[in-house]
Amino acid sequence: MSKSPIKVTYKHIGISRRILAVFFLSISLSQMACSMDDKLPRNQIPELFHPHRTDFVCKHELTAAPALDPQAEVWYQEAVALDTPDLWKDDRNWPRIIELYTKASERKHWKAMNNLATLYQTGVWGLKDSSKVLVARNPKAAMALTEEAMRMGVPLAYAVMGNYYADGFVVKRDATAAWAFWQQAADMGSSYAQFTVGRSLNAAFDDPNHTFWGNSVIGIKMLECSFAQGNGDAALELGVTLRKKDKPRALHYLHEGVKFGNAGAASYLRGEFQEVGGLAPNGIDNARADRYEVFGDALEHNPDLRFPNLDKVLPLPPVKLPHWNGNKNDLLNAAKPAL
Secondary structure, eight states, X not given: OOSOOOOOOOOOOOOOHHHHOOOOOOOXXXXXXXXXXXXXXXXXXXXXXXXXXXXXXXXXXXXXXXXXXXXHHXXXXXXXXXXXXXXXXXXXXHHHHHHHHHHHHHTTOHHHHHHHHHHHHHOEEOSSSTXXXXXXXXXXXXXXXXXXXXXXXXXXXXXXXXXXXXXXXXXOOOHHHHHHHHHHHHHHTOHHXXXXXXXXXXXXXXXXXXXXXXXXXXXXXXXXXXXXXXXXXXXXXXXXXXXXXXXXXXXHHHHHHHHTTOHHHHHHHHHHTTXXXXXXXXXXXXXXXXXXXXXXXXXXXXXXXXXXXXXXXXXXTTSOOOOOOSOHHHHHHHHSOOO
């Protein structure tokens, strides 16, 4: 490390809906007393954040985290399918969703543990009747699930603990602790944390008050590591960063970001293919812009969609666009994973 670690200020940054929808909640006296236990993972603050670090070793979460129990994975996938934006929140089977996530969590399925913790952290209210509680908040259960995942060595859990400190959820709001946990999670392999820290380091100069620092060499390495794990936010950040420096690479990152399910990447490319001097290699290409718009709209509605077969219906130039009958669902379905 070239410079000493620092304490930092926190400013909220945008993140995936499943792990960052946090609210300030009241903390009971018993919870406050419990939080003083040094043995709890929440109180084991990692090494302080080094914004001017000179090295980063890329690790992947699926390699670092425990293997998923096959039966638990079945329950998890069923729960995810039930929690679909295609249904109003009021119409989703929340008791069954909670039951499935709970069963999977009991078998140490860390993705189910995270999703269940998020539901308990934020709660769910009806859209038709905003006073109707569909899933009650349970801060104690959310924290317990996250800390158990930390004991299991799950990188994402360390990132979520950083979120808890950033927003004052159960623990006292503490920016220094938040960045320490995010840095630890990035080093462990969390793609979300690698994006979060990498984006903040991807700057030309330091501005701690706006949570960015001039360490783009390491920032880009973190973003590329996150991108290699299928992180659409990292793809968008890399594409925008390289737009003027390396248009072919920028186009590649953004196009892959659409495959990863990033609505911003799709919308960005729609604009680029409509703009003179944009990323389109052969000038304005409204046909491709129209298709990116379809994918962008679909991802705005459902960020969980993935389009690994995007190249079949929307290949990058110079490959010729295949015929499309104009039906949006046909376009989307052809780009989704094969069943």
